[in-house]
Amino acid sequence: MNKKPMTLSEKIFSKASGKNVAAGEFVIADIDRAMTHDITGPLSVKGFYEIMEGKDDKKVWDPSKIVIVFDHQVPADSQNAAQNHILMRKFATDQGILNYDVFEGVCHQVLPEKGHVKPGDLIVGTDSHTCAYGAFGAFSTGLGSTDMAAVLASGKLWFKVPETLRFNVRGNLPKHVCSKDLILHLIGDVGVEGARYKAAEFAGPAIQKMQMPERMTMSNMAIEMGGKAGLIEPDQVTEKYLKERIPNFSLDSYWKSDADANFSKIREYDVSDLEPQVACPHNVDNVKPVSELVGTKVNQIFVGSCTNGRFEDIQMMMNAIGNNPLAKGIRLIVVPASRTEYMKALRAGYVEKLMDIGAIVESPCCGPCMGGSFGRLGDGEVGLSTSNRNFKGRQGSPNSFVYLCSPETAGASAITGEITDPREI
Numbered sequence: 001m002n003k004k005p006m007t008l009s010e011k012i013f014s015k016a017s018g019k020n021v022a023a024g025e026f027v028i029a030d031i032d033r034a035m036t037h038d039i040t041g042p043l044s045v046k047g048f049y050e051i052m053e054g055k056d057d058k059k060v061w062d063p064s065k066i067v068i069v070f071d072h073q074v075p076a077d078s079q080n081a082a083q084n085h086i087l088m089r090k091f092a093t094d095q096g097i098l099n100y101d102v103f104e105g106v107c108h109q110v111l112p113e114k115g116h117v118k119p120g121d122l123i124v125g126t127d128s129h130t131c132a133y134g135a136f137g138a139f140s141t142g143l144g145s146t147d148m149a150a151v152l153a154s155g156k157l158w159f160k161v162p163e164t165l166r167f168n169v170r171g172n173l174p175k176h177v178c179s180k181d182l183i184l185h186l187i188g189d190v191g192v193e194g195a196r197y198k199a200a201e202f203a204g205p206a207i208q209k210m211q212m213p214e215r216m217t218m219s220n221m222a223i224e225m226g227g228k229a230g231l232i233e234p235d236q237v238t239e240k241y242l243k244e245r246i247p248n249f250s251l252d253s254y255w256k257s258d259a260d261a262n263f264s265k266i267r268e269y270d271v272s273d274l275e276p277q278v279a280c281p282h283n284v285d286n287v288k289p290v291s292e293l294v295g296t297k298v299n300q301i302f303v304g305s306c307t308n309g310r311f312e313d314i315q316m317m318m319n320a321i322g323n324n325p326l327a328k329g330i331r332l333i334v335v336p337a338s339r340t341e342y343m344k345a346l347r348a349g350y351v352e353k354l355m356d357i358g359a360i361v362e363s364p365c366c367g368p369c370m371g372g373s374f375g376r377l378g379d380g381e382v383g384l385s386t387s388n389r390n391f392k393g394r395q396g397s398p399n400s401f402v403y404l405c406s407p408e409t410a411g412a413s414a415i416t417g418e419i420t421d422p423r424e425i
């Protein structure tokens with residue numbers, strides 16, 4: 001198609017805008033997939049009908065390219081949430097849009113799981129962690145509800161093609177260290193603005209060795225370094241995942257950055273000696289090795305969210321817990337990221353085991369990740385969480401403290417009641 005070396009982002013924006021473009025250029029791009037959910041959807045719908053005012057045909061641009069997911073306030077945790085659900089259900093029915101209703105799972109798990117994400121796609125969603133789909137080689141980014149209104153009406157949006165900040169990662173992750181530790185380490189290194197308006201690209205042998213759940217954790221948190229997207233070059237691992245979900249899917253090897261593409265910067269890492277990492281209150285880039293935090297007393301542990309709520313995450317936590325009881329007084333809340341992931345945990349016997357030791361497994365939703373309808377922290381309480389944000393008040397009281405960690409660190413800490421190095425268990 002072109003001779004000039006390009007980054008993956010430049011290739012995707014070239015396809016989406018119908019001409020070869022480079023970082024820094026402004027484009028009007030065709031959207032391949034738009035996602036909205038129960039919290040940000042209602043304002044998008046309102047904006048859409050405002051745009052459509054006076055028109056006879058008040059139809060979205062292409063219902064087959066839009067997906068709605070109910071996840072943030074499910075089951076409805078207030079009258080207001082129930083009303084939002086009614087509004088969004090009606091919109092979906094009127095427009096013929098696929099709507100994943102309450103209990104299906106968190107949007108960023110549901111979209112890939114149900115085959116709505118493909119390499120080379122340009123995807124937008126009214127949620128900041130929409131960058132998660134970059135794990136499949138899609139350029140995927142969050143936007144506001146009113147921008148989404150324009151997308152619903154036209155299927156197009158303007159962008160400035162972002163530069164690419166590439167993270168080349170080599171080495172083998174040590175035992176008990178996983179992709180969550182790596183992404184926390186990278187965020188700690190570059191800071192919350194380190195990739196601002198850039199496409200972060202995670203590459204190299206250490207990334208290629210990761211399975212899709214681990215890659216999804218990486219891309220999910222690109223926004224926490226300010227990234228517009230968090231891309232990973234698709235390969236056989238991606239292909240296998242997508243073949244199981246998209247009829248006749250085959251991987252097009254074009255969707256990767258050319259080796260001599262113009263990266264804004266390439267950062268080199270070796271993970272061979274990486275320790276488990278923890279992000280301390282109240283910023284995601286306040287990252288320390290777990291050894292510096294060992295002994296910090298914890299009141300509540302949350303394992304879930306679109307970052308680390310998959311079966312593999314629950315499995316890592318369970319392995320760390322082993323046959324031990326929970327520490328006295330600790331509250332362990334597990335929320336699988338989707339119904340499918342919940343079923344896997346159920347079949348593996350984890351749900352029963354967790355209930356036996358005094359933990360609780362809730363139905364799939366965002367839940368405590370954003371201080372939702374349950375699991376909020378009180379004044380002075382300390383929460384340990386496998387989610388992606390620890391801002392002041394994020395999970396309850398502004399006087400509480402949230403530490404972010406891997407599922408294994410969460411599991412190890414659940415049996416001691418304090419932040420614990422999973423390598424010591």
Ligand SMILES: CC(C)[C@H](C(=O)O)[C@@H](O)C(=O)O
Nearest residue numbers: 039040072126127128129370
């Ligand atoms: C509610 C929604 C707008 C928000 C987001 O955009 O990220 C939420 O998902 C979050 O994680 O804080």
Ligand code: SF4
Nearest residue numbers: 106305306366369370
């Ligand atoms: S699980 Fe948390 S981070 Fe993910 S979409 Fe829900 S609120 Fe946002």
